[in-house]
Amino acid sequence: MSDASDRGSKPQLRVSLSTSSVYPGSTASAFEAAARLGYDGVEVMVSIDDVSGDIEAVKSLSDFHEIPIVSVHAPCLLVTQRVWGTEPWGKLHRSAEMALEVGAEVVVVHPPFRWQRDYARGFVDGVADLEKEYAITVAVENMYPWRTGKREFQAYAPGWDPVREAYEHVTVDLSHSATAGEDALQMAKTLGPRLAHLHLTDGAGSPKDEHLVPGRGTQPAQALLEHIAASDYDGEIVIEINTRKAADQQVREADLLESLAFARLHASR
Template sequence: MPRIGLSTSSVYPESTAHAFSYAAETGYDAVEVMVGIDALSQQVEAVEKLIDHHQLPVCAVHAPCLLFTQRVWGIEPWGKLERSAEMATAVGAEVVVVHPPFRWQREYAAGFVEGIAALEESTGIAFAVENMYPWRASRGKVEMYQPGRDPSAEEYANATIDLSHAAIAKDDPVAMAERLGERLRHVHLTDGTDSAKDEHLVPGRGDIGADTFLHHLARSGFGGEVVLEINTRRCNSHEERLADLRESLEFAQRHLAATAVES
């Protein structure tokens, strides 16, 4: 089976340090570090100490390219990606997860596909570009990403599929995975419904078909990382958050293994 990791964003508003603790307690294989407003997530030495303390590897670094992390590590987008690659190299991760540019980042977007390829060549790190979704407005949907929200439509060497994003966009994640083939390097396992919100539900609580998607990964011999990226902000206690993280891990293990047994 692929290694199953936990994104540090899954325990927000708790810290990166708490995420490592939860991952160790529940039995995840690895951690994906979301570089964000938590100062610890921005510091290589701090992350290295967490790796050593919990004996858990970092499988990926998520670059600070969300709206609320626009000023983390400066405002120059290529500089952010270079620093993400430096962190990944330092902590032993092979993947940097990155979103496509917002459409108002015109210069960045114009050379994005070629720039990503150049960064992969120079750093040896896989920049797995993530699928995104149209924003919903009163007059309909607005495409907010350039050159596009679907990585299978571009010539990226590596891509990430996020199931919550697929749910908002009403994209079929299995069909997207088939289009990507071996270029699918990374997965954000979660769930969603036909909602305007990026829900990031515990897998199995939405209707995007997370179980079917995992079966496809197992049958196709997917060799990348499966990372749980869920929203636990409504959890009122450590025990409640722990239960959601444990349920998510068990869902991934069950459906990846079930297909192996069937075959």
């Protein structure tokens, strides 16, 4: 009886769409798709699309489509190394400023690349200082070793696994955990209240970081959603899948709808 009475006492978890999920489509097309398909919000991946890093532009998209921006993903990818300049701390400060301007509560960041020595050396403390300065959640994302054949390269510092570091808040990405050979459910359980953000996707363990539709890989996506739904988790669930190889727009939207339905079904409270 207690289970039945507890059900519904917690707010339903939101399911939002990362703008990267429509690539090579534009940031604008991601907002349009998210609103039309019934998503609860949008995560803006600051990318080589100029609109993604334009605060006024994304605010206008959010207002026009009447859908909130729940998080900002800082430009941490290899392909975005020159977006917003080349100084890494400058990128994170600008991401935090953008989040405050657009009403988002979370900034997602990747750990530094190993060759960014000075940045990496002060990263853990710097993230903590950034959270205090802006009163915002900065959630460091799990990554993975880079593999080529039998060779493995540790590309991130202080490491690809944020569970082992003293970050206050962490983002778990199920495609990255698959590539790393880790169990995302166990990561979530180990993190406990440090789990602040979820990139819902999937992977089958390929070194290529697949970002499959959740349920199509080997990660325990269903069990993870059920775990956080039963917990006090109050962060965001963000669909971050790869639709670049979709045959057409209809197939891409079918993947986005399947991902949304999967999340809503298994994260229901």
